[in-house]
Amino acid sequence: MLTTRKTNRRQLILDEAAKLFKQKGFGGTSMRDLAREVGMEAASMYNHIKSKDEILDLICTRIAHTYISQLAEIEQTEASYADKVKALIRLHIRLMIEDGAAVSVANHDWKYLPEPQLTAFKDARKNYEKGFAALIEQGIAAGEFQPVNVSVALFTILSAVRWVELWYRPGRELSAEELEDHIITMLLTGLAK
Amino acid sequence: MLTTRKTNRRQLILDEAAKLFKQKGFGGTSMRDLAREVGMEAASMYNHIKSKDEILDLICTRIAHTYISQLAEIEQTEASYADKVKALIRLHIRLMIEDGAAVSVANHDWKYLPEPQLTAFKDARKNYEKGFAALIEQGIAAGEFQPVNVSVALFTILSAVRWVELWYRPGRELSAEELEDHIITMLLTGLAK
């Protein structure tokens, strides 16, 4: 095929790496493990990628960019703050379902990034959190939200959305959309009657 | 001193190990790293512990037992279901603050446990979740909670409480108790007005 080109082999390596990193962690995955999954010798992979660290960087950077660009898009919307926050929650859940392995890696293994990229990743995440927090803050100011502690609300939402990776399986009782609805209900209206 | 006995050296190793495992992960921490922190050669530590795996097991098992015994204690209380759930949330937050390193290890590095202990740990966690879920279920049946999806509520709570490890620093604006109150408010009454 013509489509079995450079980019595909490289992407195959990145995809399998994300799966293995999620399963066994960055340190727990050897290049030989990865090579077996890709169907290639470890040495051969170096024709497509520069290093194991580069694999991690490419995965983390892609996810970070996705979040940041989607946030920017939602910010420009003219919806209410409540709807913007809901949209962000939906984004997190959907990304976790559609690209779960990579998101898990960006959530857990980012700390193994080598130094120039580590700082870049942390800065990107900090910016994202700042933008998210601003929406909550403005929502409170606009009277759409209760006057909660903004940091507590932000990190409760960000964390509450992470368990999807451990729990959601495509053929489960809940569809993706139902799951989003349930989580949003839980976070916005709470458990108590 | 008389108190510089067997148990203390061993406990020192476990404590420093928890800190390092939290910081750099189980795989990212070498026995030589740990030895330097303890103030001893790597070989010397084997007079106190059997293996690196045993260190991980001792940390994870201790935390698992803490959660399980505390759950049993709360279950026997005669409080409302809402109060029992609140007590469990407080337990998680307090344990995270007081024993943060070990809790982090039990949350993240349990998957590196060797096989007989891995299954034991997963079973223990499953049992804990079952007991927690039962409280939510009974709370709904008793009309104390909204009729939410029990699994969604359970894992939202369990996850929402984890970020404390990444965020809380003793000298922060919020005291431990204030933090508990804020998180409980967020989870029980939600963000929306």
Next chain:
DNA sequence: CTTCGACAAACTAATGTTTGTTAGCTTAAT
């Protein structure tokens, strides 16, 4: 003829652990 992508083999560094040894303490017999 050149390029690409695969491979086997080897390299260096680091890993968890074992071994052999030794200094210092405790204990009990002399």
Next chain:
DNA sequence: ATTAAGCTAACAAACATTAGTTTGTCGAAG
């Protein structure tokens, strides 16, 4: 009190294994 034996916990050195990566080679495709 002194000595001898035994135990504890430290160390240096070495072990086998595994890690990520480099090198040289070779066939196939353009």
